[in-house]
Amino acid sequence: MQKHQYEVVVVGAGGAGLTAALYASRSASTAVISKLYPTRSHTGAAQGGIGAALGNTEEDHPEWHAFDTVKGSDYLGDQDAIDFMAAEAVDAVYELEHMGLPFSRNPDGTIAQRPFGGHTNNDTGLPVRRACYAADRTGHMILQTLYQQSIKNKVKFFDEFYVLDLLIKDGKTAGVVAMELANGEMHIFQAKTVIIATGGHGRVWETTSNAYSYTGDGLALTLRKGIPAEDMEFYQFHPTGIYRMGILITEGVRGEGGVLINGEGDRFMETYAPTVKDLASRDVISRAMYLEMKAGRGINGKGFINLDVTPEVVNHYAEIDGRKNPDGSPYRVTASDILSKLPDIIDFCETYIGVNPVSEPMPVQPTAHYAMGGIPTNKYGEVVIDEKNTVLPGMYAAGEVACVSVHGANRLGTNALLDLIVFGKYSGIKAAEYANSEPYVDLPPNPEAYAMEQLNAIQESSGKENMITLASEMKSVMSEHVGVFRVEEGMAQAVDKVREIKERFKDVRVDDHGKKYNMNLIEAWELSNLIDIAEVTAVSALARKESRGAHSRDDFPDRDDEKWLKHTLAWMENGGVRLGYKPVTMTKYKPKARSY
């Protein structure tokens, strides 16, 4: 067993982790531990853009961005944190540009921006160009740029190390336990601060845009240490995943003028969101798609809708909508515009489904995409562990794994990348400040004991249960009952089923008993993370008797601010889940009916 000592340990090397490390390493000894090589992180799969009110081609203001985010969150977002994020957004984007990020450009040389769902001119209610983009590879460019700067700044990486436990002693952060995948060796990292930046958990569901690696690792670690998870019932289903595969088709397609068309050839979003139509927020569109399909208006009556970005269709609807370019001329596109703005989307469609989006529509369905909920933090990334927002000293979380909450009940497109940069930055700065003023906490005796106990339990199980079977039963019940639409009975069934799977997991079969790159063992561990998270999600969802944002119940179809304008907190305790609630932070935005 090896021992290491760093003032700041960052767990995860995507957009949030790398940003945190870049800032923390300026004034504190910092190490990044990641189960993947950093550039494999899921940030790289983000496509459409990062939101910031630069106003490069039309009027825009951070205040408008903040209001749109509050409204998008269905008023569950904490308004102090949202104001902060929207105000920080502009500098965050300039900072990325100064790091060399190759944004697409306007003719005047400024950063190019496109419209995105839910982002509006607050005077007219119409879509505003706020998403700063690099073709449809914005996440890739962010991830590469941050990694490049990490190399330049000599950030210390432990690549392909898998964190198995958080060390907390006397209520303070003491470090982490990790396994080196290459040889199975255990490492103890003593740390003054730990920044958890491990991303989301879309692999709980069947059809997802998320990587295999998105298994909620950091969130499961905190749950097992008695830290609650916040707002887990709010999980985003992105409207446009490739049919059956779930691969993301960016909202940028609709930003460029693409429209959703049902089996009767209708652009149905006109009915559901008369003002912004196909650029309504994601929860609204995913629900509309399900309703269309349920009414038999899927394409050929099947479980998909067409997303059409062929120039004829784009131009047809642009004319109907009276859409204009920034200079006031009518908005029209050509095939080569589509090619240059959406090259990866075209590549994915050609590779996986043999469809060329320049000449044919894309078959799409909602796909499990993003966790609004996660580890509770304040706007500085400090982890808070109860109804009173008590800080756990030295523990930070940022990015998708965290719940600040800036996304509330529904995240707007482009706000995820922004969240990574803004809260990655502040958690890095705050962690380094803390490290500069506080001593190391002594490690607990046998720091690796809890991790080893869990590993041994998996290795020594009876082996009766196949991992794939357990995973697929979990995904199936979660997709059916804790998906876009929910009812009491179904969610109760999901809770029972997930608990049964959790019990059966104790007999999970692992074939590989070696040390070296034992990916079989890691996958079993990842599945145990997903099962815990599925349980917490289903229990949190079952309890919330209203519809808000992504949590949509047939049996409680309305938002109920009187009873439910509050955050859920869920603790894993005594083999079950205990729920609590805390108030939403309000500043100047009073809840009102939400329409697009």
Add this chain to the structure above:
Amino acid sequence: MQVTLKIFRYNPEDDRKKHYDTFTLEAEPTDRVLDLLERIKGNQDGTLAFRRACAHGVCGSDAVRINGVNRLACKVLVQDLKTRQVVIEPILGLPVEKDLIVDMEPFFDHYRSVMPYFVNDDPPPPKERLQSPEERERFDDTTKCILCAACTTSCPSFWVNGSYVGPCAIVNAHRFIFDSRDQAAAERLEILNEQFGVYRCHTIFNCTDACPRDIQVTQAIGEIKKALAKGSLD
């Protein structure tokens, strides 16, 4: 349909030498090769080790040799193979750690050696540095790289001598050398002018064929050679 996968196996922890295992399974024409590997691992042999993450060609984890050519396992469909006999091996030129997993460190060492990061020591302006769409377009192709190593490990020059920085590192140097905002082109060109730099490239084009992002790798290397020969970037 039924397909047969013959997969390279090696685990230094067991006594067996390097060998191939053969697995037969049902597949749909639209299955990815990665889907097949996942199913084998899930249902037939949990010890099979390989890397993967995004499963749609953007993270660069799963470059392997499929029927003798470097591909991402998640970007090749069964119907693309034109055969039901599939041989899967680790990429060449890097030490095999276990099954399809190779040691990526020598590859990343080369990458890091070419200053693969933006350099501009002037104080930044209050807003963005301006760059015209044409200037941005100049290096667009090489910004697409996902560091999967398919190009470098397809290169016979790299196989012969692992000290060659390889096409991937050159691509990443190109991305900055031709960025109008960057100030370190001369230093990078000097690095690539050395013994194990661009002149090890003999324009065999394996790299261009291997690139899952369709980067014109050989052309990018050619542009660097030209810049070195002319002493300018124009």
